[in-house]
Amino acid sequence: MSVVTRFAPSPTGYLHIGGARTALFNWLYARHHRGRYLLRIEDTDRARSTEAAIAAIFDGLSWLGLLGDEPAVFQSSAQARHAEVVEQMLAAGHAYRCYSTPDELAAMRAEAIAAKRTRLYDGRWRERDPAEAPAGVAPAIRLKAPLAGETVIADLVQGEVKIANSQLDDMVLLRADGTPTYMLSVVVDDHDMGVTHVIRGDDHLVNAARQTQIYQALGWTVPAFAHIPLIHGPDGAKLSKRHGALGVDAYRTMGFLPEALVNYLLRLGWSHGDDEVISRAQAVEWFDLAAVGKGAARFDLARLTHLNAQYLRQRPAAELALLIEPWLAAQGITLDAAGRARLVQAMPGLKPRAATLVELAEGASLYVAARPLTLSAKASALLDGAARARLAALVPALQAVTEWTEAELEACMRHEAERQGVKLGQLAQPLRAALTGRDASPGIFEVMAVLGPEESLGRLQDVLSQANAAAQQSG
RNA sequence: GUCCCCAUCGUCUAGCGGUCAGGACAUCACCCUUUCAAGGUGAAGACACGGGUUCGAUCCCCGUUGGGGACGCCA
Numbered sequence: 001m002s003v004v005t006r007f008a009p010s011p012t013g014y015l016h017i018g019g020a021r022t023a024l025f026n027w028l029y030a031r032h033h034r035g036r037y038l039l040r041i042e043d044t045d046r047a048r049s050t051e052a053a054i055a056a057i058f059d060g061l062s063w064l065g066l067l068g069d070e071p072a073v074f075q076s077s078a079q080a081r082h083a084e085v086v087e088q089m090l091a092a093g094h095a096y097r098c099y100s101t102p103d104e105l106a107a108m109r110a111e112a113i114a115a116k117r118t119r120l121y122d123g124r125w126r127e128r129d130p131a132e133a134p135a136g137v138a139p140a141i142r143l144k145a146p147l148a149g150e151t152v153i154a155d156l157v158q159g160e161v162k163i164a165n166s167q168l169d170d171m172v173l174l175r176a177d178g179t180p181t182y183m184l185s186v187v188v189d190d191h192d193m194g195v196t197h198v199i200r201g202d203d204h205l206v207n208a209a210r211q212t213q214i215y216q217a218l219g220w221t222v223p224a225f226a227h228i229p230l231i232h233g234p235d236g237a238k239l240s241k242r243h244g245a246l247g248v249d250a251y252r253t254m255g256f257l258p259e260a261l262v263n264y265l266l267r268l269g270w271s272h273g274d275d276e277v278i279s280r281a282q283a284v285e286w287f288d289l290a291a292v293g294k295g296a297a298r299f300d301l302a303r304l305t306h307l308n309a310q311y312l313r314q315r316p317a318a319e320l321a322l323l324i325e326p327w328l329a330a331q332g333i334t335l336d337a338a339g340r341a342r343l344v345q346a347m348p349g350l351k352p353r354a355a356t357l358v359e360l361a362e363g364a365s366l367y368v369a370a371r372p373l374t375l376s377a378k379a380s381a382l383l384d385g386a387a388r389a390r391l392a393a394l395v396p397a398l399q400a401v402t403e404w405t406e407a408e409l410e411a412c413m414r415h416e417a418e419r420q421g422v423k424l425g426q427l428a429q430p431l432r433a434a435l436t437g438r439d440a441s442p443g444i445f446e447v448m449a450v451l452g453p454e455e456s457l458g459r460l461q462d463v464l465s466q467a468n469a470a471a472q473q474s475g
Numbered sequence: 476g477u478c479c480c481c482a483u484c485g486u487c488u489a490g491c492g493g494u495c496a497g498g499a500c501a502u503c504a505c506c507c508u509u510u511c512a513a514g515g516u517g518a519a520g521a522c523a524c525g526g527g528u529u530c531g532a533u534c535c536c537c538g539u540u541g542g543g544g545a546c547g548c549c550a
Contacts, residue, residue: 010550042550102548116476119546140548158480167478175548182550206479206545229481236542271488274498293488295481296543303487303500352513428509440511
């Protein structure tokens with residue numbers, strides 16, 4: 001039997017980071033077993049579903065490369081089928097009409113809580129004669145669940161889980177308005193879509209027992225279940241808004257690469273020995289449910305950041321130059337062909353100094369900033385009178401460099417430092433400040449080589465002439 | 476209140492009866508060095524607790540504690 005998995009998000013705003021991991025595990029499991037991976041939008045609750053939310057989910061999945069193998073199924077389109085299945089159950093005596101109103105049920109629940117009793121539905125209409133039905137009340141249809149015994153879930157991650165049937169009440173299958181509930185829809189849809197493995201969050205573990213009862217009432221084969229642990233925030237509590245980024249898109253805007261996020265999510269709860277950086281192809285080959293951990297894991301941004309740095313370095317320079325353009329644009333920097341070429345050339349020196357695209361763009365901006373540069377406070381501090389004098393003396397030497405390469409520039413600078421009787425750093429640091437406007441940058445010879453003689457000397461002159469102007473003004 | 480799940484360094488984890496309890500991130504130190512990174516070397520750092528089972532428990536069983544989840548005519 002060929003494996004069929006599915007990811008079934010409800011469209012409530014964005015693709016949650018936990019949902020992304022569920023999707024990933026489903027995708028990997030299907031790929032590993034050469035099966036199919038499907039998508040189903042659980043939009044049964046029409047009021048809470050919006051086009052924008054659905055688009056956001058597809059967008060997130062697309063970015064991560066986790067779109068379904070076939071067009072997504074919309075649960076709301078199968079309502080007639082759901083109602084038909086409930087009719088069958090009614091006819092077979094596996095379901096019954098319940099005339100209790102929502103108000104009545106709420107009162108029943110409140111009473112149970114006050115009396116510290118179980119809050120399960122008490123089955124008051126289970127055996128009652130429908131003739132006693134109150135006039136004008138549309139009934140909900142409930143499952144006639146087994147009273148005694150237990151329901152067993154053979155979970156691929158959690159192991160065998162047994163739940164006493166006394167703990168499971170007669171759940172609603174069809175609402176009074178004729179719409180199906182989630183519990184019924186999932187079962188029917190998973191069955192109709194031929195889903196063989198249901199891989200989802202831990203919070204559905206008890207639901208698996210309820211759904212098993214529905215499968216059994218229908219005489220359908222129960223799929224294999226795998227309930228993966230939830231992701232917690234850094235403080236150990238459930239991941240929530242106050243932890244910052246929740247949606248996958250937020251990580252995208254923080255400058256993370258999709259392959260890094262995927263690798264991070266994969267290792268969160270799943271492991272393969274001591275392997276940390278795992279390619280997509282390798283993950284497909286290695287992935288299995290048995291290696292999924294049982295405990296909830298905390299989200300660790302530092303770890304994601306480190307992984308991102310690794311993947312950043314694997315990307316070709318040209319790709320990275322393209323990827324950072326949006327962040328550059330946000331700084332008001334638009335690139336021409338020469339600027340792009342300069343960034344590509346600068347990438348090898350920029351890469352190891354950045355962990356995210358945001359940092360990479362920040363580092364890259366020095367190469368494409370417009371003259372004259374705005375100096376940072378620390379850069380200005382480096383350019384005191386003595387430093388400026390050293391730089392002024394350096395200018396003729398630089399102008400004499402015939403081959404503007406890293407090696408030639410270094411030779412020139414070392415020679416000049418010796419001539420001036422200073423350490424290389426005393427020359428290099430002020431030069432860095434003048435050429436980059438900052439106190440930290442890639443190697444200064446590399447910076448000069450990428451900038452070219454014209455831009456380098458130009459930036460240097462900017463600083464020197466500003467100093468002259470300032471001196472004339474005060475003097 | 477009832478039921479279910481979980482438990483190894485700060486964090487993610489390896490371990491599947493006998494290990495100096497391994498790796499990674501983070502932290503600290505040193506090296507490299509024109510700055511900042513990167514890189515290299517090293518350090519510190521964990522089996523929640525109590526009972527069993529066993530010649531021997533991180534590992535198997537029970538309990539305690541702690542954490543999480545579920546108990547809707549939400550999904």
